[in-house]
Amino acid sequence: MAKRLVIAMNGTLASLFALSFGLTTVALFCLIWAISRGQLSPSGQGARVIFGAQEMGLAEDPAASAAAEAAIRGQSLRSAETDPRQDPQLLAELADRQIADHSSRAPVLAFLTSALVWLVVGSLLGVVVSAKFSFPDWLNGSAALTFGRLRPLHVNLIAYGWISMAAVGVALWLMPRLLRTPLHGGRWAVLGAGLWNLGVLGGVLAVLSGWTDGIEWLEFPWQIDGLLVAGGAMAAVPLLMTLQRRRVEHLYVSVWYIIGPMFWFPILFTVANLPGIHFGVEHATVNWWFAHNVLGLWMTPLSLAASYYLIPKVLGRPIHSYQLSLIGFWALALFYAQVGIHHLIGGPLPTWLVTVSVVASMMMLIPVITIGVNYHLTLKGHFGALRHSPTLRFVVVGAVVYTLTSAQGSFEALRSVNRVTHFTHFTVAHAHMGAYAFVSMVLFGAIYFLLPRLTGWEWPYPRLIRWHFWLATLGITVYVGAMTIGGLLQGFAMLDASRPFMDSVRVTLPYLMARTVGGTMMTLAHLIFAGHALLVLTRRGPQRQGAPWRPESQPQEVTV
Amino acid sequence: MNVFGLIAGSLSTIAFASMLLVVGPAVQLGRVPPEPGLQPYTEPQLRGRHQYVSLGCVYCHSQQPRDPAMGPDGARGWGRPSTPGDYAHDYPHLLGTMRTGPDLFNIGQRQPSPDWHLVHLYQPRAVVADSIMPSFPFLFEHKAAAAPGDTVVRLPPAFAPAAGVIVATTAALDLAAYLLSLDHTYPSRDLPKAEGARP
Numbered sequence: 001m002a003k004r005l006v007i008a009m010n011g012t013l014a015s016l017f018a019l020s021f022g023l024t025t026v027a028l029f030c031l032i033w034a035i036s037r038g039q040l041s042p043s044g045q046g047a048r049v050i051f052g053a054q055e056m057g058l059a060e061d062p063a064a065s066a067a068a069e070a071a072i073r074g075q076s077l078r079s080a081e082t083d084p085r086q087d088p089q090l091l092a093e094l095a096d097r098q099i100a101d102h103s104s105r106a107p108v109l110a111f112l113t114s115a116l117v118w119l120v121v122g123s124l125l126g127v128v129v130s131a132k133f134s135f136p137d138w139l140n141g142s143a144a145l146t147f148g149r150l151r152p153l154h155v156n157l158i159a160y161g162w163i164s165m166a167a168v169g170v171a172l173w174l175m176p177r178l179l180r181t182p183l184h185g186g187r188w189a190v191l192g193a194g195l196w197n198l199g200v201l202g203g204v205l206a207v208l209s210g211w212t213d214g215i216e217w218l219e220f221p222w223q224i225d226g227l228l229v230a231g232g233a234m235a236a237v238p239l240l241m242t243l244q245r246r247r248v249e250h251l252y253v254s255v256w257y258i259i260g261p262m263f264w265f266p267i268l269f270t271v272a273n274l275p276g277i278h279f280g281v282e283h284a285t286v287n288w289w290f291a292h293n294v295l296g297l298w299m300t301p302l303s304l305a306a307s308y309y310l311i312p313k314v315l316g317r318p319i320h321s322y323q324l325s326l327i328g329f330w331a332l333a334l335f336y337a338q339v340g341i342h343h344l345i346g347g348p349l350p351t352w353l354v355t356v357s358v359v360a361s362m363m364m365l366i367p368v369i370t371i372g373v374n375y376h377l378t379l380k381g382h383f384g385a386l387r388h389s390p391t392l393r394f395v396v397v398g399a400v401v402y403t404l405t406s407a408q409g410s411f412e413a414l415r416s417v418n419r420v421t422h423f424t425h426f427t428v429a430h431a432h433m434g435a436y437a438f439v440s441m442v443l444f445g446a447i448y449f450l451l452p453r454l455t456g457w458e459w460p461y462p463r464l465i466r467w468h469f470w471l472a473t474l475g476i477t478v479y480v481g482a483m484t485i486g487g488l489l490q491g492f493a494m495l496d497a498s499r500p501f502m503d504s505v506r507v508t509l510p511y512l513m514a515r516t517v518g519g520t521m522m523t524l525a526h527l528i529f530a531g532h533a534l535l536v537l538t539r540r541g542p543q544r545q546g547a548p549w550r551p552e553s554q555p556q557e558v559t560v
Numbered sequence: 561m562n563v564f565g566l567i568a569g570s571l572s573t574i575a576f577a578s579m580l581l582v583v584g585p586a587v588q589l590g591r592v593p594p595e596p597g598l599q600p601y602t603e604p605q606l607r608g609r610h611q612y613v614s615l616g617c618v619y620c621h622s623q624q625p626r627d628p629a630m631g632p633d634g635a636r637g638w639g640r641p642s643t644p645g646d647y648a649h650d651y652p653h654l655l656g657t658m659r660t661g662p663d664l665f666n667i668g669q670r671q672p673s674p675d676w677h678l679v680h681l682y683q684p685r686a687v688v689a690d691s692i693m694p695s696f697p698f699l700f701e702h703k704a705a706a707a708p709g710d711t712v713v714r715l716p717p718a719f720a721p722a723a724g725v726i727v728a729t730t731a732a733l734d735l736a737a738y739l740l741s742l743d744h745t746y747p748s749r750d751l752p753k754a755e756g757a758r759p
Contacts, residue, residue, distance in 0.1 A: 020580055133660075136684070136692045147694045148616020210614035214652040243563060251566065259563070260570040267574055271582060280647035282589040284655045289581045297574070333570055337577030343657055346630035348642040350588060356580055419630055423622060423659035494659065497632035501662050502690055509692075 020356055023334065030327070047318035049250045050178065050309060052093035059316040061389040063448035063459055068388040072314065096180060101453045103182035104173050107189035107238065108454060111169030112447060113537065114197050116530045118161025123523040125154040130519050133512040144208045152219040153207055159217065159294060160228065161200045163435065165193070166443045167302035168235050171258045173450050174309055175239050178255050179246035185238040192234030199227030213273070215283065217291040222273040229266060236262045253325040257305035260333060264297040281348055289340035295434055296336035300402075301329075303442040304371065307399050310442075310449060311378055314392045315385060320377035324370045331367035335360045342413035345422060361413035364406060372403035390465045394445030397473060398438050405433040420495060425508060425515075426487025429480045436522070437476045444472070444529065451536050460541025464532045468525045475521030478514060486511025594648035597746025601649060601738075608738025611731055613652060615696070622656035623665040623742070639666035643750040661693055668743035677736040678713045678728050686719040699732035 048056065059072040132138060132147045139145040168189075176183045203220030206212065212219045220228070239262060243255075272290035312319050319325060338360035341353050379385075379396065386393050408430060411417055421427060448465065452458050459465060486508040493504035535541045601609065612618070625633040627641045634640060642665055647653060671677065676687065682700050684691040704724045706712045711733060713726040720726070728736075 020576075023576070132694065133692055136694050140695050140697055142698050143615065146615055146696065146698075148619055149614075151616060151619050212614055212616075214613035214618070214654075216618070216657070251563065256566055259566055263567060263570050264574050267578075271578065276651075278586075278651075278653075280589070280650045280653055281592075281644040281655070282585045283651065283653035285585040285589075286582055287653065288657075289577075330569065330573075333573040334576075337574055338581060341581060344655065346626040347624045347655060348644055348646065349585075353581070353585060415630075423657065425660075427657065495631055497635040501636060502688070505660070505692060506690055 020338070021359075046250050046252065047312070047322040049248060049252045050254075050313060051316075051318070052090050052097075054087045054090040055093065055316070056318070057316045059314060059385065059389075061314050061391045061449065062452035063390040063465065064388055065462055068462075071388040072385045072392075097177060099182055100176035100180065101173070101450075104176050104186060105454050107183070107186045107193065107235070108169045108173045108450070109537070110190045110193035111165045111172065111196075111235070112451075112533075114193060115162050115165035115169060116533055118157050118165065118200065119526050120523075120530050122154055122157030122162055123519070123526050125150055125157065127516060127519045127523050129154050130512070130516040134509070134516065143210060149207055149210070152212070152216070153204055155217065156203060156207070156219055157200065158435065159299075160196075160203070160220075163299050163439055163443065165196060166447065167299060167306075167439075168232075170306050170443060170446045170450065171239065171302055172235070173446075173454070174254055174305060175242050175258060178252050178309070179242055179248055181242050181245050181247045183238050184241040184245055188237040189235045192231040192237075194231070195227050195234065196231030199224055199231055202227060215287045217294055218272055218287065222275050225269065225273050229270060232266060232269075236266075252309075253319070253322070253329065254305040254308045256326075256329050257301040257308065260329070261298050261301045264293070264301075264337075268293050268297065284344060284347070285341055285349065285353065288343035292340035292343065293337060295431075295439075296332075296339060299435065299439045300336070301332065303398065303439045304332075304402070306442050306446040307375070307395050307402075310391060310395045310446060311375060311399065314389050314395075314449070315378070315382050317378065317382070320374050320380075324374045328367040328370040328374070331363070331370070335363040335367065339364060339409075339413065342418070345413070345415055345418045358413050358415065361410050365410050368403055368406040368410070371399075375399045375403075390459075390462070390469065391445045391449040393469055394441050394448065398441035398445065401433060401437040401441065405430065405438055408433070420491035421487060422491075423494070424487040424490040425483045425511070426491060429483035429487055432476065432483070433480050437480065441472070444468070447533070451533065455536055455539065457536050457539050458543055459532060460535050460543065461532065464528050468529045468532070471521045471525035471528070475518045475525060478518030478521065480518075482511040482514035482518060486515075589644050592644040592648065592750075595643060595645035595744075595746065595749055597748075598646060598648060598744070599741070601741060604734045604737040605741045606738075607730075608734035608736065608741075609654075611699075611735040612654065612738055615735075617664075618654050618656045620656075620658055620660035620693070621662070621664045622659050623663065624655045625663055625665050633663060636662070637666075637670060638663045639669070639745055640748060641751065642744060643748050645748070645750055646744045661691075664739065664742055666743055666745055668740040669745050672740065674736050674740060675714050677739050678711070678732060679715055679719075681732055681735065682713050682715065682726060683719050686716050696732070699729055699735065701727045701729060703727050 059069060061069055061072060064072065128139070129147060129151045132150075136147075143149065172183065172186075172189055199220070202224040206221050206224055207219050211221055213221055218225075239258065243259070268290050272286055278286045308319060308325060339357050341349065341357035342361050345354055345358070347354075375396075386396055412421055412427075412430060421430075448459065489507040489511075490504045493499050493507055494501070496503075624642050625638045625640065628634050646665075647655075671680075678700075680687050680693075681696045683695045683697075684693040685695075700713060702721055702724055703710070703726075706725050706727060710725075711728040713728055715726060
């Protein structure tokens with residue numbers, strides 16, 4: 001008790017704190033109320049808005065072969081006895097969707113092809129960085145190749161190059177479909193992709209040369225970050241323009257998960273980058289408030305938007321409880337924004353500040369459980385479809401891991417657990433579970449679904465999709481397994497004052513080596529994926545001519 | 561729910577979180593004056609701090625000894641729990657979130673020898689056998705003979721070059737100066753008692 005840091009809380013802060021507690025309690029009661037009113041039962045016209053009038057029960061996966069798609073359909077509500085191509089209303093709706101897809105083609109492909117390049121470069125760098133733990137004198141000839149410069153490059157390339165660009169690309173593709181309106185102002189987004197790429201490239205060169213803002217997740221110099229802000233704003237223009245011209249009354253839950261981050265991310269990124277305002281410990285609080293929100297209010301909602309669309313779409317059945325998905329959204333918006341300071345537990349901060357984040361982290365169980373339950377009930381009885389649908393396989397693995405990793409994160413924020421895991425590789429394992437096994441897997445699945453629709457070209461080699469899936473899944477399993485065990489051993493060694501510090505280094509060595517193996521498998525998966533995507537984009541490779549509703553001819557040009 | 565409600569709601573949650581986690585700390589911590597015992601950085605120390613930032617030392621080293629309730633940092637000789645006033649001159653902050661290597665907030669007190677730091681930066685394994693820290697030979701020059709004013713790195717024979725000497729560049733000397741400046745063992749104004757500190 002004696003050595004506690006004494007910083008008194010003033011009146012303003014106390015009232016803020018009380019307000020936070022009050023809101024949290026209100027939110028909890030809202031959930032209880034919703035449950036008691038039977039709001040969680042399957043229902044809701046809203047959930048059906050992503051289907052055509054005659055489309056319910058029809059499975060769809062453009063990445064699957066015709067036979068596989070028929071098999072998925074055998075799993076869904078309606079068997080294949082109805083040929084959808086004979087229903088005139090459905091045909092008209094499908095033509096509309098084709099126009100929607102065509103309208104977003106250029107900006108989506110601009111974002112996705114860039115994302116694939118950054119994915120490959122970023123994961124190769126990750127392997128190099130990982131190997132450096134085992135071979136510390138490797139590539140030590142110049143400052144540009146040292147661990148402390150390549151590591152932030154890996155993180156930033158994956159966060160801003162791969163995940164952000166892929167997620168924005170998927171969002172640009174989703175919005176016209178969800179709003180049944182062709183994408184308006186798509187050229188802005190193409191320009192935005194260009195600026196965003198310039199920003200990422202500029203940031204990479206800056207960090208390599210030693211010019212860095214020096215704080216984690218925000219290494220790119222703020223002068224260069226302006227390009228990302230401008231690029232991101234331009235990508236948001238068509239989303240908002242299309243939203244304004246929408247032809248549906250109801251906004252499907254995926255739209256929420258896209259519109260939210262479009263406002264959140266620019267605010268977060270700008271506030272955290274303001275130069276010369278943040279200082280010392282306060283700089284650290286802003287740093288981690290931002291860094292966790294990159295995952296929580298940017299990558300996560302965009303990935304959830306994709307899962308909320310793709311899981312029902314592939315299965316041909318609406319999401320189980322539509323109300324539940326809305327509770328999940330608002331709980332995430334409220335609580336996720338406050339969790340960041342759990343990265344500084346035990347640090348030189350006022351206790352109230354850390355406690356706010358610990359409480360919010362635990363409250364995150366609400367959206368996480370609602371989302372997990374909802375996905376599970378949607379899939380229930382149809383898990384067999386995973387065998388046949390490549391899209392579903394990726395997305396469902398991602399969705400399941402979302403629940404697991406978020407629950408893990410909530411408990412990791414408890415002081416008793418954090419005492420062990422803080423400052424160790426355990427945190428690195430957790431971060432990769434979130435950014436890779438959840439977010440990246442969902443994005444992979446979305447790209448498998450949308451690329452054939454956008455290009456009118458099937459994935460030529462189903463075997464390569466299987467290789468991608470298994471290498472990525474086994475690779476990340478090895479990665480997370482190794483770093484979790486290694487991190488725990490490291491944490492226990494560090495907590496034991498009778499053991500020398502170097503013990504905490506030595507116990508991790510075999511696990512660090514195993515991590516390099518896992519990372520190499522993931523990188524191989526990405527090379528296969530990128531190569532396969534290149535075949536689709538350049539319209540090469542054999543075609544099976546099987547997938548139903550493939551565009552027979554290009555739709556008429558849509559003016560944007 | 562209409563578009564307006566969606567956007568307004570989304571902005572409210574982020575505004576609320578920003579009040580709590582950005583404005584709150586800024587109000588409270590922005591006014592914390594430096595600890596009385598804290599020395600401002602000298603020019604070479606600041607340049608060295610810049611090296612520390614640009615070489616990414618923060619990815620493996622924290623600078624925040626914790627309260628004994630959270631871990632045996634004090635028992636390891638890493639110093640008393642740090643306070644916001646200890647960081648008053650720090651921009652960017654270097655608190656760190658990883659301890660692949662030890663905490664460095666008081667490394668200047670634990671390893672007060674410039675020679676040790678230069679050897680350690682040139683080849684960590686020359687002084688810590690199992691270290692997995694990268695070596696930084698690019699901060700040094702291999703010369704046939706030392707010129708006047710050169711700082712020669714006093715390497716153990718097993719790690720010294722067969723011929724000539726290893727000389728520290730300004731960058732290495734600055735970095736070592738910064739590491740030596742990391743000494744926050746003075747008594748704290750904001751801790752009730754400075755029991756955690758080592759003399």
